[in-house]
Amino acid sequence: MGNVSIETIMTQEPKVKPESNQLAFGTVFTDHMFTMDYTEGRGWHDPMVVPYEPITIDPAAIVFHYGQTVFEGLKAYVTEEDEVLLFRPEENMKRLNRSNERLCMPHFDEELALEGLRKLIRIDKDWIPNVAGTSLYIRPFIIATQPYLGVAPSKTYRFMIILSPVGAYYKEGINPVKIAVESEFVRAVKGGTGSAKTAGNYAGAMKAQEVAEAKGYSQVLWLDGKEHKYIEEVGAMNVFFKLNGEVITPELNGSILEGITRKSVIELLQYWGIPVIERKISIEELYEAHRAGILEEAFGTGTAAVISPIGELSWLDNKITVNNGEIGTLSKKIYDTITGIQTGKFEDPFGWRMTVEY
Amino acid sequence: MGNVSIETIMTQEPKVKPESNQLAFGTVFTDHMFTMDYTEGRGWHDPMVVPYEPITIDPAAIVFHYGQTVFEGLKAYVTEEDEVLLFRPEENMKRLNRSNERLCMPHFDEELALEGLRKLIRIDKDWIPNVAGTSLYIRPFIIATQPYLGVAPSKTYRFMIILSPVGAYYKEGINPVKIAVESEFVRAVKGGTGSAKTAGNYAGAMKAQEVAEAKGYSQVLWLDGKEHKYIEEVGAMNVFFKLNGEVITPELNGSILEGITRKSVIELLQYWGIPVIERKISIEELYEAHRAGILEEAFGTGTAAVISPIGELSWLDNKITVNNGEIGTLSKKIYDTITGIQTGKFEDPFGWRMTVEY
Numbered sequence: 001m002g003n004v005s006i007e008t009i010m011t012q013e014p015k016v017k018p019e020s021n022q023l024a025f026g027t028v029f030t031d032h033m034f035t036m037d038y039t040e041g042r043g044w045h046d047p048m049v050v051p052y053e054p055i056t057i058d059p060a061a062i063v064f065h066y067g068q069t070v071f072e073g074l075k076a077y078v079t080e081e082d083e084v085l086l087f088r089p090e091e092n093m094k095r096l097n098r099s100n101e102r103l104c105m106p107h108f109d110e111e112l113a114l115e116g117l118r119k120l121i122r123i124d125k126d127w128i129p130n131v132a133g134t135s136l137y138i139r140p141f142i143i144a145t146q147p148y149l150g151v152a153p154s155k156t157y158r159f160m161i162i163l164s165p166v167g168a169y170y171k172e173g174i175n176p177v178k179i180a181v182e183s184e185f186v187r188a189v190k191g192g193t194g195s196a197k198t199a200g201n202y203a204g205a206m207k208a209q210e211v212a213e214a215k216g217y218s219q220v221l222w223l224d225g226k227e228h229k230y231i232e233e234v235g236a237m238n239v240f241f242k243l244n245g246e247v248i249t250p251e252l253n254g255s256i257l258e259g260i261t262r263k264s265v266i267e268l269l270q271y272w273g274i275p276v277i278e279r280k281i282s283i284e285e286l287y288e289a290h291r292a293g294i295l296e297e298a299f300g301t302g303t304a305a306v307i308s309p310i311g312e313l314s315w316l317d318n319k320i321t322v323n324n325g326e327i328g329t330l331s332k333k334i335y336d337t338i339t340g341i342q343t344g345k346f347e348d349p350f351g352w353r354m355t356v357e358y
Numbered sequence: 359m360g361n362v363s364i365e366t367i368m369t370q371e372p373k374v375k376p377e378s379n380q381l382a383f384g385t386v387f388t389d390h391m392f393t394m395d396y397t398e399g400r401g402w403h404d405p406m407v408v409p410y411e412p413i414t415i416d417p418a419a420i421v422f423h424y425g426q427t428v429f430e431g432l433k434a435y436v437t438e439e440d441e442v443l444l445f446r447p448e449e450n451m452k453r454l455n456r457s458n459e460r461l462c463m464p465h466f467d468e469e470l471a472l473e474g475l476r477k478l479i480r481i482d483k484d485w486i487p488n489v490a491g492t493s494l495y496i497r498p499f500i501i502a503t504q505p506y507l508g509v510a511p512s513k514t515y516r517f518m519i520i521l522s523p524v525g526a527y528y529k530e531g532i533n534p535v536k537i538a539v540e541s542e543f544v545r546a547v548k549g550g551t552g553s554a555k556t557a558g559n560y561a562g563a564m565k566a567q568e569v570a571e572a573k574g575y576s577q578v579l580w581l582d583g584k585e586h587k588y589i590e591e592v593g594a595m596n597v598f599f600k601l602n603g604e605v606i607t608p609e610l611n612g613s614i615l616e617g618i619t620r621k622s623v624i625e626l627l628q629y630w631g632i633p634v635i636e637r638k639i640s641i642e643e644l645y646e647a648h649r650a651g652i653l654e655e656a657f658g659t660g661t662a663a664v665i666s667p668i669g670e671l672s673w674l675d676n677k678i679t680v681n682n683g684e685i686g687t688l689s690k691k692i693y694d695t696i697t698g699i700q701t702g703k704f705e706d707p708f709g710w711r712m713t714v715e716y
Contacts, residue, residue, distance in 0.1 A: 025507065025508050026418070026506055026507025026508050027505075027506055027507075027508075029418060029505070033417060052417070054414045054415055054416050054417070055414070055415060055416075055417055056412045056413070056414050057412055057413060057415060058412050058413075059391060059410070059412070059413055059518050059520050060384070060387060060497075060520060060522075063421070063422065063557075064421065064427055064429075064499060064501050064557070065427075065429055065497070065499060065557060065560070066557050066560035066561055066564070067425045067427070067556070067557025067558045067559075067560060067561035067562075068561050068564070069422060069423075069425070069561070071422075071423055073507075102565060103561055103562075103564065103565070104564040104565055104568050137507065139418075139423070139507055141422060141423060143422050147385075147387070148384055148385055149383065149384025149385075149431075149495065149497055149522060150383050150384050150385075151560050151563070151564070151567070151593075151594055152564070152567075153564055153568070160417050162417050162418055164418075164507060184549055185549045185550075186547055186548065186549030186550050187550075188550075189544055189547040189550070189583040189584075190544065190583075191542055191543045191544030191583060191586075192543075192544050192545075192546075192547070192550070192562055192583065193558070193561070193562040198425070198558070198561060198562075199421075199422070199423060199424050199425025199557070199558060199561070200425045200551070200556070200557060200558015200559065200561055200562060201425075201558065202423070202424035202425060202509050203424055203425035203426050203427070203461055203551070203556060203557070203558050204425075204461075204550055204551040204556075204558060205509070206424075206426070206461065206462040206509070206510070206511055207460060207461070207462055209509070209510075210462050210511070225547040225548075225549060225550065225583055225584070226547075226583070226584045226585075227584075228549075235509075236509055
């Protein structure tokens with residue numbers, strides 16, 4: 001890929017940038033985007049940075065009908081020294097290729113995609129918000145574009161990266177959320193697509209979320225699809241529990257997403273010498289731990305929130321409170337450390353940061 | 359809806375129609391399409407028949423990222439008397455609304471959609487091929503169009519109907535196919551989206567199909583996601599088995615698609631007085647029936663093939679042949695009767711046909 005050049009077409013109509021302190025999530029997009037096309041027999045071609053604009057696509061495109069699409073989410077931060085930092089972007093590109101594999105989609109050159117991302121960020125650097133807690137959300141995704149109604153892998157694809165400046169996830173301090181344990185709907189099952197980052201997993205999860213919200217909960221805790229017994233994820237995040245000084249997260253089993261924040265939390269805990277175990281954990285065990293007084297902390301992990309503490313769980317109308325509904329000491333320390341590394345405020349002993357030179 | 363008028367914009371560049379005897383499946387589209395938009399607060403609006411052309415859509419549209427989309431498939435036929443017939447289209451519109459419900463998408467007026475479909479077909483009537491076995495494949499679908507990266511139901515949608523003239527599914531007589539019983543991948547599980555006609559189900563199924571094809575099989579037979587024991591579907595079809603004079607099909611259980619051909623086959627068998635039972639059937643029971651010599655016929659049912667006889671099954675390298683690899687008498691009779699009703703050659707005692715007046 002070393003010789004591939006990424007053509008750039010600059011916008012003639014730059015948009016007005018929103019104020020850093022008035023940003024929401026995922027509603028505003030920057031002036032440019034990265035695109036690259038795939039054609040069977042030719043491979044990936046024409047990597048470009050072009051003005052952000054609607055795409056033109058055949059209504060018969062496979063993505064609309066059979067959902068062949070994969071995506072990633074990561075963030076860029078600007079430091080007080082005006083450095084631009086990415087958090088483990090090579091992990092996202094690796095996972096995107098793993099998702100491709102599951103969805104019968106073509107492998108792409110991760111280095112080239114990273115170079116495209118860096119080029120795009122350099123061009124739209126002034127869109128990175130600089131108020132505490134804000135960041136530039138990055139969405140790489142690939143869609144199947146062939147106009148064909150047969151159920152078969154597409155012969156053409158488009159790889160795109162779009163950028164969205166996003167506001168602080170926690171505007172008024174980190175408030176632990178109320179979570180409903182889901183007893184009817186299932187997010188994924190072994191043999192399905194749960195471990196891939198693909199659209200269908202999210203479409204299927206909306207109904208449970210809608211029902212939970214109507215009952216006053218923020219998210220659902222997903223149990224496994226086979227026995228409705230073991231904990232899998234929370235909302236669109238991985239989940240961790242601190243039981244009697246030991247941190248437990250569900251082991252990767254083919255239906256759980258291999259989260260990059262999840263991986264970072266595990267590595268951080270290991271670095272600190274805090275016991276962290278990946279294993280099956282049932283909802284019964286969790287409730288039993290609460291009864292025994294050893295359920296100390298619970299939190300979700302994901303790119304958007306980084307750490308999302310769980311303050312209350314409700315399972316079949318049986319409610320339990322975690323750490324008096326307050327964020328736990330360890331949860332807070334993990335949050336502060338990871339966001340500190342991401343934003344350049346802390347040392348980065350793991351080499352997690354990538355600086356975007358410009 | 360009685361007062362809703364469907365605006366029409368005719369194409370200025372009609373395409374060259376393919377020869378009826380040279381059609382494939384789902385690769386060629388007619389001159390026009392039906393579109394209708396949904397905006398939260400306003401509901402569905404602007405139903406139109408417009409020239410078939412690429413659509414313009416934001417790269418952040420929810421359909422690309424979170425797969426909020428549903429679809430249907432049905433066919434139109436032209437009779438020797440030049441009548442245009444649809445097969446149970448109201449069932450497709452009902453199911454599309456059921457799929458909408460599962461995917462948190464807005465209900466639409468089924469009568470209005472049928473009126474839009476009829477109007478579209480009238481305009482593109484000359485695209486309906488008239489060689490035996492050919493038909494006009496109809497694809498209604500709805501996509502989430504809001505540009506938003508939060509995981510939440512879209513506030514805007516587009517309903518479209520596109521038409522594709524398709525060739526005979528069986529060009530050289532009905533050849534029973536070889537089927538691999540899938541032991542690793544899972545199509546759906548109770549609590550998921552298996553009973554809805556939504557993109558993610560099909561994206562997830564491609565990998566198993568790819569593996570099966572590489573081994574020389576046409577399709578996979580899906581087992582349930584919980585125990586990998588009970589038969590669910592075959593490829594993207596429902597499945598039936600004739601055991602000792604009795605026809606058995608897996609009961610609807612939340613993970614099986616409620617097929618309209620499936621329903622029609624059940625109703626037809628009941629009309630004929632042939633025992634037909636919807637119940638759980640395990641792959642072990644099927645193999646046991648074969649050993650006992652009572653597995654008489656096996657076939658898939660779906661809109662594209664109508665009836666697809668199964669000639670061979672392979673489960674964990676254990677192969678069995680059904681009816682000497684030939685189409686069974688009952689399978690053939692069902693195929694002839696349903697296609698006879700669909701194409702106007704047979705009487706329609708069930709009221710399954712809808713004539714499109716023009």
